[in-house]
Amino acid sequence: MLDQLRRMPTVLTADELMDKAFRRASKITKDGNGPLDTKKKTALAKVTASGDIVISTLNSYLEAFPRLEKTEDFYPQLVDLLVGLDQLKKSLGAINWAAYRIEKLKNGYLSMIRRAKNIERVESLRRGFYGRLSSVINQIAPNLEAINQARDVMRQLPSIDPNVPTAVIAGFPNVGKSQLMALLSNATPTIAPYPFTTKGIIVGHIEYRWQKFQIIDTPGLLDRRLEERNAIERQAVLALQYLMDIMVFLIDRSETCGYPIDKQMALLESIREGFPGVTIIEVESKADISPPSEGRISISSLEGTGVEEFRELLIAELLKVAERKGCATT
Ligand SMILES: Nc1nc2c(ncn2[C@@H]2O[C@H](COP(=O)(O)OP(=O)(O)O)[C@@H](O)[C@H]2O)c(=O)[nH]1
Ligand SMILES: [Mg+2]
Known part of the structure; x- marks a missing residue:
């Protein structure tokens, strides 16, 4: 378990996560049949990319964090003491919620963009998705910070083998x-x-x-x-x-x-x-x-x-x- 604690990735802040998603999405351009189709294809690709980057980043945190129960054991006891296992669980729960929410938003906006009749509508939907995405990420800003702190603490736990006499x-x-x-x-x-x-x-x-x-x-x-x-x-x-x-x-x-x-x-x-x-x-x-x-x-x-x-x-x-x-x- 200590190995897993030590391998945890750095956790991005809410701002960094948005930066990462929007920066990558901003570079995307697509060709289509005419201006509306071109706009649509580009918007679809940007929404997909920005949403997926955030979802996969959040999922990678969920996978990297060990599931610690409050067992009568050295490391869980220490982590509970230093970070609070209930608090950590809550933060991971919030991050899980956000990944799920973004997936739903993404799919909703993608189908609205597909149905849009003009360029302005496409552009406004794309902006709308970015706004919703930012707002979900902002909501979990404290949770991202909390798990990043937990990570820093966990990485510094003493390396002791509890199985050795x-x-x-x-x-x-x-x-x-x-x-x-x-x-x-x-x-x-x-x-x-x-x-x-x-x-x-x-x-x-x-x-x-x-x-x-x-x-x-x-x-x-x-x-x-x-x-x-x-x-x-x-x-x-x-x-x-x-x-x-x-x-x-x-x-x-x-x-x-x-x-x-x-x-x-x-x-x-x-x-x-x-x-x-x-x-x-x-x-x-x-x-x-x-x-x-x-x-x-x-x-x-x-x-x-x-x-x-x-x-x-x-x-x-x-x-x-x-x-x-x-x-x-x-
Ligand atoms: N006379 C004597 N002094 C000792 C002995 N063991 C340790 N000391 C001294 O006691 C002091 C404290 O020793 P230390 O091992 O650092 O104690 P700790 O604080 O319990 O780790 C040091 O000045 C040691 O030199 C011993 O067996 N005999
Ligand atoms: Mg000493």
Whole structure:
């Protein structure tokens, strides 16, 4: 589906669409038997061409836009959040209506032009059709604009495969998420835009015996209690649940991140409530400068201690997910 979202054509504005139709139609001239017949043939061709250009352009938009239902899935949820699926549906409905209406108008005017008895009547009918065509296009101007905006938004959605087992790293700023991410994922992570965070989300990849996993760092998204967010931000954060199979929550017991431990625990609780059913692995970071562990996995990204053990545990959990999802390759 993401492919389809990315391939969508630019959507013309109402003015551009009219320009395109009338410019092409204006170049058409036809020969006939005498002045009236010549005028008629030319007018028929202009009406047909201008109408058909608009109809086929509108139909191409209808075909290019994916039919998104509000399913409990990552991309539909994000698109709904960013564009509004109801709004999008309404706009596509209006565009569909316009294509149908123009087809009817075109056929009506073509038969009137065929029956016209003099040049003036032919010319006035041709102008009449142009006027009606413009007016239908103007009526859907806001809808064209809306789907163009939707297209721009959709093209910027992060490229994430919701079918690949995925771990998301959470925790306050400066607890060591980026450091750990760098140690865990092999290739250079890619940064994908994400709504309501200017930093984007960082997608890294882990490969283990031909099995692919994703590991995602979400700066600015999972580092604040959900209660502190407005409704729309919360939805953006919660959309992550459709991606996330496992959450790794980093706790910095050295508190050098600037957040006392009770605040960090409150964040963990808030996130636990927001993402019920997600396996959360609690990991203590900065073991080299922290008090001894309280029974959690403890790592130091700086010195490397505990990182291998943690990687093995994480991979074991992700393999379980792969088996559950039926995407295990080993
Ligand atoms: N001493 C120590 N410092 C660390 C460790 N991991 C990260 N840091 C430091 O903590 C700061 C924040 O790390 P970063 O990974 O950027 O945190 P993020 O904001 O959660 O992504 C940086 O200055 C890191 O060098 C660690 O294991 N030990
Ligand atoms: Mg970071």
